[in-house]
Amino acid sequence: MASFLVLNGPNLNLLGQRQPDIYGSTTLDQIEAQCLDHGARLGHDVVCVQSNHEGALIDAIHQARGVHAGCVLNAGAYTHTSIGLMDAIAATELPVVELHLSNIHAREPFRHKSYIASVAIGQICGFGPRGYLLALDALVGNLRDRGG
Ligand code: CA2
Numbered sequence: 186m187a188s189f190l191v192l193n194g195p196n197l198n199l200l201g202q203r204q205p206d207i208y209g210s211t212t213l214d215q216i217e218a219q220c221l222d223h224g225a226r227l228g229h230d231v232v233c234v235q236s237n238h239e240g241a242l243i244d245a246i247h248q249a250r251g252v253h254a255g256c257v258l259n260a261g262a263y264t265h266t267s268i269g270l271m272d273a274i275a276a277t278e279l280p281v282v283e284l285h286l287s288n289i290h291a292r293e294p295f296r297h298k299s300y301i302a303s304v305a306i307g308q309i310c311g312f313g314p315r316g317y318l319l320a321l322d323a324l325v326g327n328l329r330d331r332g333g
Pocket residue numbers: 195196197199200201202203204208259260261262263264284285286287288289296
């Protein structure tokens with residue numbers, strides 16, 4: 186049995202409470218519960234963390250090393266700005282699947298740039314909450330590819 190980290194960044198704690206036209210009506214609590222259920226179906230542990238602070242997200246990535254076999258990361262707006270998060274992922278070599286609820290490539294041009302993409306094993310966007318489950322599937326496949 187492996188463990189995976191589901192890490193959510195700034196403002197995602199507001200899911201389901203604001204802007205449902207863009208981000209849907211599912212709350213972060215509900216998404217996290219779905220991730221836990223999906224992990225259990227796959228025979229793995231899932232740990233969920235959310236922070237609005239860049240440094241706390243970087244700390245969570247550092248602490249995941251040797252604990253979690255991979256990470257689903259929705260870095261929110263830090264996706265488009267954070268060299269610090271990018272460096273943390275590169276330094277820890279943690280397998281990360283970049284996740285977005287919305288299709289960032291179909292939105293404003295400033296959302297098309299992702300600092301996470303170059304250090305992630307892949308990116309899933311545009312599938313809403315289901316994307317988190319697809320990302321967990323991808324991490325389980327990655328773990329198997331690595332012989333785990
Ligand atoms: O589509 C995604 O998952 C995003 O990572 C969401 C970020 C956005 O900055 C990225 O470009 C794409 C924003 C998260 C804000 O979440 C809210 C949820 C409810 C109400 C307001 C904001």
